[in-house]
């Protein structure tokens with residue numbers, strides 16, 4: 206898998222005139238990588254993910270997966286959003302099967318595939334439950350199972366844990382890391398949570414705002430087997446501070462006054 210984003214520029218027409226949301230974005234994700242794009246509000250993170258997902262078209266520049274240009278949504282890119290996007294009237298099992306059904310996969314194969322991924326996210330006992338019977342963390346695990354069931358080349362995650370309480374968020378981050386290590390999947394996640402990005406990823410693109418540009422690309426070298434203890438290490442704090450400094454600089458440039466940004 207090779208996701209290639211080359212010199213992407215995105216401009217929106219607004220009542221106040223053209224608004225440049227993204228400018229000259231060049232980035233790559235390779236097979237099995239966990240990459241985060243982190244940036245303050247308005248730095249174009251969601252726009253970037255929507256472009257990769259094929260929900261929007263770039264004004265200029267190109268996006269391709271394994272050399273094939275992205276022209277619309279496709280099963281090769283699985284999406285997980287912040288807000289719960291499960292169909293409330295469908296059981297957990299049917300939610301996970303839905304994409305497979307749209308692709309014409311047989312009922313038997315759908316059932317097997319969905320059960321496999323529900324097992325993987327620890328929700329097999331809830332296959333017949335409705336989304337309203339699940340906690341926020343469980344709903345996001347269903348959303349992840351649903352995305353994985355389509356066997357995408359890359360998982361695109363838009364602040365997937367942003368709506369969860371702190372403890373559930375920590376559990377979900379650990380869960381996602383283990384899933385990533387077990388499956389060897391490629392993940393591109395966007396977040397404004399600097400500590401989350403450092404904890405999860407191998408590489409981070411830091412976006413500055415107005416317009417959204419790549420301020421820095423950093424490799425995170427905290428080893429493969431991460432657990433929560435790593436958050437207490439000086440190396441972890443060092444990475445977080447570096448990134449927050451970049452974000453503060455970007456905010457100062459935007460607003461002209463110092464802003465405080467926390468993890």
Ligand SMILES: Nc1ncnc2c1ncn2[C@@H]1O[C@H](COP(=O)(O)OP(=O)(O)OP(=O)(O)O)[C@@H](O)[C@H]1O
Pocket residue numbers: 217218219224225226244245246247248249250251252253397
């Ligand atoms: N459809 C649209 N039409 C006009 N402007 C848009 C549209 N979508 C996004 N924008 C603008 O583009 C800029 C980037 O928005 P985007 O939502 O991508 O940022 P973000 O980094 O994801 O922000 P947040 O963290 O607050 O969600 C913002 O100024 C926003 O107002």
